[in-house]
Amino acid sequence: MKRTLIFIFMFVISAPAFADDSKFSTNLFAKFQVKACTKCHDYFEEERGGLSFKDHKGRSVEMCVVCHKEGITGFEHQEEWFALKGLYTSGMDAQQTCESTKKALHSAFKSRALNNRQMEKHLLEDPRVLWGIDGATPKSGGLPNGKRENDLVKGGMVLWKEQVNAWIQGGMKCE
Secondary structure (H helix, E strand, O other): OHHHHHHHHHHHHHHHHHOOOOEHHHHHHHHHOOHHHHHHHOOOOHHHOOOOOOOOOOOOHHHHHHHOOHHHHOOOOHHHHOOOOOOOOOOOOHHHHHHHHHHHOOHHHOOHHHHHHHHHHHHHHOHHHHHOEOOOOOOOOEOHHHOEOOOOEOOHHHHHHHHHHHHHHOOOEOO
8 A cells, every 4th residue: 555655656746757848838838928939929910919019110120220239139130030920929829839830931841851950940049039048148138228028938048959859859749
């Protein structure tokens, strides 16, 4: 009886270790929902209160570099920091976010190796993504006027890389 209880106890406390890291919903979906990600991805979405319709209304793309300078954001070119319109938004569930992210890379028409490399390049090297990860770059979360986005992806680059690679190598499951 005592052994059975010990076994059950050990199983229960180790249950989180059995989570399937190859599923987008296990680790990545929650990280895609932090404000550092959704502010940019909702930028052009009027129904989501996107910044282009709120506090940035009427500002042209060329005006962005006046405030969001390289010294603040770390982005050398202004075009580096616009998320694609409709790529994914804060209103999507895990499956929709995952599918939308994969679709943006036109993954249906590419080999698995090419898909994997493109996804790795975007999620692990793209300055826009790194800006939203706590500690990934010295400029992560940097905003004009000394402000900072504090709702960044937590855990730093090591954990982010581990979780992204588990999802990609696991077949980019949208579950």
